[in-house]
Amino acid sequence: xxxxxxxxxxxxxxxxxxxxxxxxxxxxxxxxxxxxxxxxxxxxxxxxxxxxxxxxxxxxxxxxxxxxxxxxxxxxxxxxxxxxxxxxxxxxxxxxxxxxxxxxxxxxxxxxxxxxxxxxxxxxxxxxxxxxxxxxxxxxxxxxxxxxxxxxxxxxxxxxxxxx
Amino acid sequence: xxxxxxxxxxxxxxxxxxxxxxxxxxxxxxxxxxxxxxxxxxxxxxxxxxxxxxxxxxxxxxxxxxxxxxxxxxxxxxxxxxxxxxxxxxxxxxxxxxxxxxxxxxxxxxxxxxxxxxxxxxxxxxxxxxxxxxxxxxxxxxxxxxxxxxxxxxxxxxxxxxxxxxxxxxxxxxxxxxxxxxxxxxxxxxxxxxxxxxxxxxxxxxxxxxxxxxxxxxxxxxxxxxxxxxxxxxxxxxxxxxxxxxxxxxxxxxxxxxxxxxxxxxxxxxxxxxxxxxxxxxxxxxxxxxxxxxxxxxxxxxxxxxxxxxxxxxxxxxxxxxxxxxxxxxxxxxxxxxxxxxxxxxxxxxxxxxxxxxxxxxxxxxxxxxxxxxxxxxxxxxxxxxxxxxxxxxxxxxxxxxxxxxxxxxxxxxxxxxxxxxxxxxxxxxxxxxxxxxxxxxxxxxxxxxxxxxxxxxxxxxxxxxxxxxxxxxxxxxxxxxxxxxxxxxxxxxxxxxxxxxxxxxxxxxxxxxxxxxxxxxxxxxxxxxxxxxxxxxxxxxxxxxxxxxxxxxxxxxxxxxxxxxxxxxxxx
Numbered sequence: 034x035x036x037x038x039x040x041x042x043x044x045x046x047x048x049x050x051x052x053x054x055x056x057x058x059x060x061x062x063x064x065x066x067x068x069x070x071x072x073x074x075x076x077x078x079x080x081x082x083x084x085x086x087x088x089x090x091x092x093x094x095x096x097x098x099x100x101x102x103x104x105x106x107x108x109x110x111x112x113x114x115x116x117x118x119x120x121x122x123x124x125x126x127x128x129x130x131x132x133x134x135x136x137x138x139x140x141x142x143x144x145x146x147x148x149x150x151x152x153x154x155x156x157x158x159x160x161x162x163x164x165x166x167x168x169x170x171x172x173x174x175x176x177x178x179x180x181x182x183x184x185x186x187x188x189x190x191x192x193x194x195x196x197x
Numbered sequence: 198x199x200x201x202x203x204x205x206x207x208x209x210x211x212x213x214x215x216x217x218x219x220x221x222x223x224x225x226x227x228x229x230x231x232x233x234x235x236x237x238x239x240x241x242x243x244x245x246x247x248x249x250x251x252x253x254x255x256x257x258x259x260x261x262x263x264x265x266x267x268x269x270x271x272x273x274x275x276x277x278x279x280x281x282x283x284x285x286x287x288x289x290x291x292x293x294x295x296x297x298x299x300x301x302x303x304x305x306x307x308x309x310x311x312x313x314x315x316x317x318x319x320x321x322x323x324x325x326x327x328x329x330x331x332x333x334x335x336x337x338x339x340x341x342x343x344x345x346x347x348x349x350x351x352x353x354x355x356x357x358x359x360x361x362x363x364x365x366x367x368x369x370x371x372x373x374x375x376x377x378x379x380x381x382x383x384x385x386x387x388x389x390x391x392x393x394x395x396x397x398x399x400x401x402x403x404x405x406x407x408x409x410x411x412x413x414x415x416x417x418x419x420x421x422x423x424x425x426x427x428x429x430x431x432x433x434x435x436x437x438x439x440x441x442x443x444x445x446x447x448x449x450x451x452x453x454x455x456x457x458x459x460x461x462x463x464x465x466x467x468x469x470x471x472x473x474x475x476x477x478x479x480x481x482x483x484x485x486x487x488x489x490x491x492x493x494x495x496x497x498x499x500x501x502x503x504x505x506x507x508x509x510x511x512x513x514x515x516x517x518x519x520x521x522x523x524x525x526x527x528x529x530x531x532x533x534x535x536x537x538x539x540x541x542x543x544x545x546x547x548x549x550x551x552x553x554x555x556x557x558x559x560x561x562x563x564x565x566x567x568x569x570x571x572x573x574x575x576x577x578x579x580x581x582x583x584x585x586x587x588x589x590x591x592x593x594x595x596x597x598x599x600x601x602x603x604x605x606x607x608x609x610x611x612x613x614x615x616x617x618x619x620x621x622x623x624x625x626x627x628x629x630x631x632x633x634x635x636x637x638x639x640x641x642x643x644x645x646x647x648x649x650x651x652x653x654x655x656x657x658x659x660x661x662x663x664x665x666x667x668x669x670x671x672x673x674x675x676x677x678x679x680x681x682x683x684x685x686x687x688x689x690x691x692x693x694x695x696x697x698x699x700x701x702x703x704x705x706x707x708x709x710x711x712x713x714x715x716x717x718x719x720x721x722x723x724x725x726x727x728x729x730x731x732x733x734x735x736x737x738x739x740x741x742x743x744x745x746x747x748x749x750x751x752x753x754x755x756x757x758x759x760x761x762x763x764x765x766x767x768x769x770x
Contacts, residue, residue, distance in 0.1 A: 053241055053256050086303060087262055087410040090396035141392050144355070165241070 045095035049081040056158035056172045060101040096149035103158045110159030111171035228725035229564045232571035242699045247273045251414045262410035268676040272687040276674025282656040285418035287646040294639035295401045300681035301632040306391035312741045314384040317369035322382035335456040348386045368735040398446040418658025447636035458629040473621025473742040475724030476580045479503045479587035484679035508594040524572040528711035543688040543700035573710040582720040583683030583707045585628040624745040665694040
């Protein structure tokens with residue numbers, strides 16, 4: 034997120050969510066876990082917080098972008114799914130409790146003609162009905178798997194490497 | 198027999214606001230605004246170090262990012278009698294000005310314009326005629342036939358795809374849309390330009406605050422060091438980037454936002470300056486200090502209250518007085534230990550949840566009883582509107598420049614009397630005029646910062662009270678700010694170096710709150726009364742007025758599923 038970390042054709046891993054709402058912050062918790070890992074030099078990590086349109090400027094030039102967010106679907110808490118949304122309507126229900134969510138961001142990217150390849154990792158949440166900064170055990174337990182999924186995407190050629 | 202219409206959610210950005218209106222004879226007879234959420238932020242900072250509170254409250258919202266953090270450090274500085282160095286004041290002003298410019302412009306185009314602009318009609322426009330018309334309104338270099346044609350083709354593709362929510366969900370073709378196809382095309386092209394523009398201006402937050410959203414703040418100053426020749430500091434390169442972004446922002450506001458606003462206002466002025474006024478009282482805490490937070494007389498946005506639309510008098514505000522600001526819960530899902538009718542000053546504020554509403558999914562709220570998670574704030578017992586219109590009206594009544602001239606000029610250009618301000622369109626216009634003023638001020642703040650630096654003053658923080666061994670055993674303070682959406686206050690009570698109580702009274706609480714014990718309506722509810730409705734199933738008129746307030750309930754939490762249905766109630770914290 035630092036202004037100087039802005040390079041062309043790098044892979045971005047963007048975690049979003051509200052840290053104050055327990056599992057809603059799982060995207061940010063995952064970024065923190067990834068900070069302890071060794072990742073290829075073309076990979077950038079970003080704690081996107083609750084920001085929607087504010088984030089757009091920091092996404093410019095990154096391709097692909099791996100987004101990580103919480104979802105409140107009917108799956109058991111801690112379920113991790115990797116999806117490839119192509120349209121805003123492909124997003125699973127309820128990406129976030131914050132204003133202007135990922136979906137609006139994707140719409141804005143489509144409108145401005147700058148939609149990169151997007152991979153979305155969603156983690157089904159248990160409790161978001163408390164103001165608290167801890168994850169529930171089920172969701173906490175999913176983080177190593179999310180970290181492995183991300184590493185699989187960026188380290189094992191399952192995503193194109195940046196052009197030289 | 199009246200008919201009840203429910204709009205839920207009503208915010209164009211993800212919604213937490215529900216409005217129920219009763220329609221009789223084609224007009225709104227009564228209105229109920231409900232925040233179907235609860236905010237538990239106060240409890241998360243309790244028992245923490247007050248110097249850390251800004252980090253937590255800053256995460257309340259991604260739209261009003263930074264302003265809650267500013268409000269928080271001001272509250273703690275107020276409690277501990279800390280004044281910040283002039284450089285920190287200017288950096289805060291610049292960041293806040295950027296927030297205003299970003300937020301107001303994004304609100305106008307992305308969140309409100311489509312209430313006035315029919316995108317589908319824009320597809321029928323003659324791009325050449327539209328470009329000619331736009332060139333007469335503004336010198337903006339991109340108003341060309343080629344660019345309008347290209348963008349119109351892009352739009353046709355979007356609309357045909359049906360994939361984009363923003364274009365799929367409008368009430369296109371509604372007879373309340375009055376712009377010509379060419380005017381619709383101008384505004385829609387600029388809608389897309391605004392999306393591109395908004396990405397740039399927020400970079401200023403990252404320069405000074407280290408990152409964005411949620412830039413860093415500091416009790417006692419700002420956490421950035423400026424050294425013109427140091428690569429790792431904010432140096433001359435960074436500062437020239439800031440200046441460039443501020444100039445570009447001003448250019449867009451002057452040449453795109455304001456001409457579009459005036460074009461739209463001119464078409465809708467006959468009808469929409471007569472409705473939507475709502476409560477007759479306006480409150481502004483004021484902001485943008487020039488000589489310190491305590492020198493309120495030097496604020497660019499003045500502080501005060503205008504009562505009963507009387508522009509001849511501005512009443513002073515004492516936020517610390519328990520007689521002035523009080524929050525009531527008569528129609529809100531809370532308990533007070535002193536009973537249902539008590540009004541509490543935020544220092545004594547309580548947040549005990551007491552949900553008595555219907556079990557979701559429900560059809561209608563029980564509006565005779567409690568019906569909202571928003572408390573009802575009152576100033577000396579009276580409902581207040583807050584926001585850009587309130588700020589402009591308080592400034593106008595105070596005879597404050599440049600606000601007064603800006604308002605007079607706009608009224609003259611549209612051929613309207615000052616009373617036209619008290620309306621839906623007045624609110625939307627006030628936001629634009631304010632944005633233009635703030636764009637000028639941002640450059641002033643920047644020049645002032647540079648002047649200080651050139652004079653050899655590089656101080657950015659006042660460390661005197663940083664160590665908590667110097668703190669009093671007990672202290673309390675209030676931080677007052679103007680968020681883009683209106684008056685924002687944080688109240689902090691500190692005991693034994695920890696936060697004992699923390700309360701936030703946010704702008705949307707003033708505007709969106711339920712009626713009080715005496716049945717006196719707050720701003721949203723009141724603004725809807727008497728509004729004619731063309732078709733209750735397409736409540737465009739309600740959206741126009743509610744959106745004119747720039748509703749934002751993210752300082753709250755409530756979740757809807759994709760279809761906009763209620764899925765989850767935050768029921769405890």
